[in-house]
Amino acid sequence: xxxxxxxxxxxxxxxxxxxxxxxxxxxxxxxxxxxxxxxxxxxxxxxxxxxxxxxxxxxxxxxxxxxxxxxxxxxxxxxxxxxxxxxxxxxxxxxxxxxxxxxxxxxxxxxxxxxxxxxxxxxxxxxxxxxxxxxxxxxxxxxxxxxxxxxxxxxxxxxxxxxxxxxxxxxxxxxxxxxxxxxxxxxxxxxxxxxxxxxxxxxxxxxxxxxxxxxxxxxxxxxxxxxxxxxxxxxxxxxxxxxxxxx
Numbered sequence: 001x002x003x004x005x006x007x008x009x010x011x012x013x014x015x016x017x018x019x020x021x022x023x024x025x026x027x028x029x030x031x032x033x034x035x036x037x038x039x040x041x042x043x044x045x046x047x048x049x050x051x052x053x054x055x056x057x058x059x060x061x062x063x064x065x066x067x068x069x070x071x072x073x074x075x076x077x078x079x080x081x082x083x084x085x086x087x088x089x090x091x092x093x094x095x096x097x098x099x100x101x102x103x104x105x106x107x108x109x110x111x112x113x114x115x116x117x118x119x120x121x122x123x124x125x126x127x128x129x130x131x132x133x134x135x136x137x138x139x140x141x142x143x144x145x146x147x148x149x150x151x152x153x154x155x156x157x158x159x160x161x162x163x164x165x166x167x168x169x170x171x172x173x174x175x176x177x178x179x180x181x182x183x184x185x186x187x188x189x190x191x192x193x194x195x196x197x198x199x200x201x202x203x204x205x206x207x208x209x210x211x212x213x214x215x216x217x218x219x220x221x222x223x224x225x226x227x228x229x230x231x232x233x234x235x236x237x238x239x240x241x242x243x244x245x246x247x
Contacts, residue, residue, distance in 0.1 A: 164235035
């Protein structure tokens with residue numbers, strides 16, 4: 001199949017491109033750095049010519065909720081409209097487990113807007129909700145670190161390997177639209193503070209972690225809010241297996 005990946009130059013995007021190519025698909029890379037701008041629609045019609053399916057793994061960097069929702073909304077509308085013009089038969093969106101249970105998070109609000117537009121849009125679709133990636137804890141700590149100290153929320157998560165998610169996206173994109181797919185998660189629940197500590201130790205990075213709910217993640221994300229539901233596909237790679245490669 002000829003399959004396009006929106007956000008192809010990012011971490012999960014590059015892995016999805018690789019997974020698709022390993023299965024013999026002809027992959028079209030969509031990214032602003034490659035001359036295709038989802039915010040304006042520039043280059044989309046040319047990029048989607050002959051494309052049968054699109055995998056959207058784009059990300060947004062705006063911290064303000066209104067800006068994030070507007071960014072994801074504009075990009076998704078432009079992408080879906082171009083897909084309709086090109087006759088694309090399947091739109092696959094990577095989303096996040098638990099976003100419907102959490103208010104006040106700008107990124108999650110943007111992802112909810114994406115899901116809403118895809119579900120109401122003109123192109124048959126599949127939404128794939130995944131849990132946080134294995135590198136999420138250390139990334140969060142890096143956002144808050146100052147002078148060797150990093151406040152971090154003690155979230156309970158069930159992290160998944162990005163490469164495993166890419167494999168699922170490649171499989172889903174090659175199949176028929178399914179609506180909302182099952183949650184995709186790693187094998188084991190983990191504590192975010194412990195994950196950050198172990199990741200930084202494996203990488204040789206010295207930082208003092210301070211568990212707190214006063215950071216960007218509040219008590220609304222405590223408990224099992226971020227864990228997968230009963231309908232779940234367990235990916236194979238454990239956090240320990242991923243951690244062993246971080247040295």
